[in-house]
Amino acid sequence: MTVVDSRPAAASGPAATGPAPATVTLKIRRFDPEFAAQARWESYQVPFDPSDRLLDAIMWVKWNVDGSLALRRSCAHGVCGSDAMRVNGANRLACRVLVKDLGPEITIEPIKGLPVEKDLIVDMEPFFDAFRAVQPYLITDDHEPTRERLQSAEDRARFDDTTKCIMCAACTTSCPVFWNDGDYFGPQAIVAAHRFIFDSRDAGADERLEILNEREGVWRCRTTFNCTNACPRGIQVTKAIQEVKRALLFRRF
Amino acid sequence: MATTAAPADRGAPELAAPRSPRRRTKPGTAKARSNFELHAWVFMRISGLLLFFLVLGHLVIMNVLDGGVQRVNFGFVAGRWASPFWRTWDLVMLLLAELHGTNGLRTVINDYAERAQTRFWLKMLLYTSAFLVVTLGTLVIFTFDPDL
Ligand code: SF4
Ligand code: FES
Numbered sequence: 050m051t052v053v054d055s056r057p058a059a060a061s062g063p064a065a066t067g068p069a070p071a072t073v074t075l076k077i078r079r080f081d082p083e084f085a086a087q088a089r090w091e092s093y094q095v096p097f098d099p100s101d102r103l104l105d106a107i108m109w110v111k112w113n114v115d116g117s118l119a120l121r122r123s124c125a126h127g128v129c130g131s132d133a134m135r136v137n138g139a140n141r142l143a144c145r146v147l148v149k150d151l152g153p154e155i156t157i158e159p160i161k162g163l164p165v166e167k168d169l170i171v172d173m174e175p176f177f178d179a180f181r182a183v184q185p186y187l188i189t190d191d192h193e194p195t196r197e198r199l200q201s202a203e204d205r206a207r208f209d210d211t212t213k214c215i216m217c218a219a220c221t222t223s224c225p226v227f228w229n230d231g232d233y234f235g236p237q238a239i240v241a242a243h244r245f246i247f248d249s250r251d252a253g254a255d256e257r258l259e260i261l262n263e264r265e266g267v268w269r270c271r272t273t274f275n276c277t278n279a280c281p282r283g284i285q286v287t288k289a290i291q292e293v294k295r296a297l298l299f300r301r302f
Numbered sequence: 303m304a305t306t307a308a309p310a311d312r313g314a315p316e317l318a319a320p321r322s323p324r325r326r327t328k329p330g331t332a333k334a335r336s337n338f339e340l341h342a343w344v345f346m347r348i349s350g351l352l353l354f355f356l357v358l359g360h361l362v363i364m365n366v367l368d369g370g371v372q373r374v375n376f377g378f379v380a381g382r383w384a385s386p387f388w389r390t391w392d393l394v395m396l397l398l399a400e401l402h403g404t405n406g407l408r409t410v411i412n413d414y415a416e417r418a419q420t421r422f423w424l425k426m427l428l429y430t431s432a433f434l435v436v437t438l439g440t441l442v443i444f445t446f447d448p449d450l
Contacts, residue, residue: 259335262335264338264339268340269339298340298344301337
C-alpha cells in the first residue's frame, strides 16, 4: 500500500527543494490478542529525511496510516529507556538510530523473551522483578551522617559505568539465556547490583552477591556479549557481570 | 498493506507467540542458596584447561607419533598401562572429560527443556549414562590384566 505523505513539506534544509523524499519499508511485527492469536507482519512505506530517527518513522505510521500501532515512547532522546525494540534482529532504542543507517527495509519486533501484550509493547514485570530482587538501593549500617556521604573520586569511578543504566531492557532481552530461561536474573539486574556492590558507601554487597550466587544468578551467563552490543548507553555489561563473578570467586576461595 | 513471511531470525529460534518464556519461580525467593553453581563454574574452567593438554597429548600419542593409530593394539595398550603414569593420565582424562561433558549437558537441558518432567528425565538419563561410563572406564583402568 502506498501512502501519500501528508506531512507539510519539510520547511528547511536542502531536502525541501531536492527530489522526492526517499522512502523506506518498515516491516513491523503486529500482535493484537483481541483480534488474532498469532502475530503477523505488516509492511509500511514511509518517507524520511536523512535526519529522521527510526522513532520518527514509526510515529509517522501511527499518525498517518494506522493509529492502532502500539508502542511505548516518551522522551524521544534516549533518556527514559521506554522504546527499546528489536531492529533488524538487534535490540536498539528507536529514538537513538537514524533511518538512513538501517537499510531499505527495516524489520521491527518487540524485544524478545518477555510476554507481548500488543504490537511492540511487552510485559516488563518479569524484568522489574529481577531488578527488585537484587535490592537496587543504598544499604548502610552506620549512623546517618548529618551531611552527604562523601566518597573519593576513585571510589566513585569504580562503578561509574553501571550508574548509566536507563533500564530499557535491551540487554536482558538480547540474552539467549534469558530467552530460554525466564528465571535468569538477566544482565540488567546484574548491572543494577554491580552499581551498589562496588559502591564504597554501601554495606549490602554480601547480601547482593549471595543473591547473584543463586542458581539463576551470574553463573548462568555464558559471556555471549549480546548485552554489551545491545546497550544504548554503551555500558560494558558483560564486563560488569564478569566483575561480579570475580567478586564471588575471590570471596569464596 | 503487504503481509510477508517472518524474516530469517538472528540468534535463537523464535519463541511461540506471544513469546513468553517459562518462569519457574520469582527471582530471589525460595531457591536453595548454595555454592553449587559457583563450584560447577570453577570446575568447568579448570577441567577445560587440563583437558586441553590431556586430550591433545592423548591424540598426538595415539594418532600421530611413530606409526600413529596403526600400531595401536592389545600389546600397545598393555605396554602403556604397565606404567602407573599412563594409567593415571587416562583415569584423570576419563573423569574430567565425563564430568565436564555431563555438566555442560546439564546446562543445556536446563536451558532448553521447557517442562519440569522432561528436564527431570533427561537429567536422569544423563546422570545414569555418566555413571555407567565412569564406572566401566575406572573398572577397566584398575583391573586391566596384560596377561589376558
Ligand atoms: S544496561 Fe544498558 S541495555 Fe541494559 S537496561 Fe541498562 S541501559 Fe538498557
Ligand atoms: S523514547 Fe525515551 S529513550 Fe527513546
